[in-house]
Amino acid sequence: MLDYNLILDAAQRLKKRVRRTELIQAHHFSERLGLPLYFKCENLQRTGAFKIRGALNFMTAQSREALAGGVITASAGNHAQGVAFSADLLGVKAVVYMPESTPPQKVFATRDYGAEVVLEGKNFDEACAAALRQAEQTGALFVHPFNDPLVMAGQGTIGLELLEDIPDLANVLVPIGGGGLIAGIARAIKETHPHVRVIGVESAAAPSMRQAVKAGEVITVPIRASLADGIAVKTAGSNTFPVVRDYVDEIVLVDEEEIALAIVSLMERNKLMVEGAGAVGLAALLNGKVKKITGKTVALLSGGNIDVKTIAVVVERGLLAAGRYLKLKVELDDVPGALARLAAEIAEARANISIITHDRRSESLPIGKTEVLVELETRGAEHIHEVTKHLTKRGYMIEVIK
Incomplete structure (x- = not known):
């Protein structure tokens, strides 16, 4: 305890x-x-x-002899930076194992603090297992990201x-x-x-x-x-x-x-x-x-x-999730003015078009039809309901894309 x-x-x-x-x-x-x-x-x-709190507390509680072989750890990012910063502060070599999926920003930041980064494993647990094996082989002090009293x-x-x-x-x-x-x-x-x-x-x-x-x-x-x-x-x-x-x-x-x-x-x-x-x-x-x-x-x-x-x-x-963005797939007749009429109906529903793409070459489309993907700025779940109801009432076949 x-x-x-x-x-x-x-x-x-x-x-x-x-x-x-x-x-x-x-x-x-x-x-x-x-x-x-x-x-x-x-x-x-x-x-x-x-994470710097735990890492620095652990390392400053160690003797110089214990730190002489350097430190090694595993982390998805934040503990890595805490250990790297602390090691740099104390003049100790640090090696950090990170999952291969770690965001690049966290990898770069860890290297910027002076640590050597090894990307290994699909998740934290696999990276941690690799780091523990390396610590046993090299004698480096393992700094656990969470399972240590210090x-x-x-x-x-x-x-x-x-x-x-x-x-x-x-x-x-x-x-x-x-x-x-x-x-x-x-x-x-x-x-x-x-x-x-x-x-x-x-x-x-x-x-x-x-x-x-x-x-x-x-x-x-x-x-x-x-x-x-x-x-x-x-x-x-x-x-x-x-x-x-x-x-x-x-x-x-x-x-x-x-x-x-x-x-x-x-x-x-x-x-x-x-x-x-x-x-x-x-x-x-x-x-x-x-x-x-x-x-x-x-x-x-x-x-x-x-x-x-x-x-x-x-x-x-x-x-x-907040209902402020709506993606729709709409099938139109491939005739002049159809896209303009759709845009007018969207405007009447008080939604703002952010992105619109027009595809008439898809093999899945019937002859004489075109597919429109439209992304709209909306004002919440109630407004989304109003927009979809308005377009459906006007005869449009729509599909909400999640």
């Missing part, structure tokens, strides 16, 4: 070495949800995520900061991957404020901790690709699991559309760039996943390392 004193020691060790991140009130979301909501902005942390203690310093900033805190929502972050925070908070509700949030694509708690033991679960790649872990930590089981009040799941919409909402409403894993707490609140929640609430924005390509995909999915 994680010793509370390790967290207090970590706070002293990390003082002036990591950023005490901002806690901001989310006025728009507070009004929307009917409760005082705050964001703990670890997306603004050095290296762009909370790493958990470093992450737990966030909990201490929350209690200092909001003494009457009622709830905190924390992303869960392997469990190091929530284990540290829950242990830090429950020691002195046992009434505070600690709520974990996982991607529905990778519910390893929730399933472990349900089963009463650590198990391996199949996972799918997720926007929240930073918490896509097949197997919860053997050391984090008992802490989560004993100190976390509830674990909820969010799906991909909910995550995408939360990312877009944070960009639009709070001008905050947050990665998928960092947005799951807000996603849970916006979609009613947490029941009977009152009082001062914090959603932890755990990281902001999201690459440009992913942002483009997320924005489109978020707009689709």
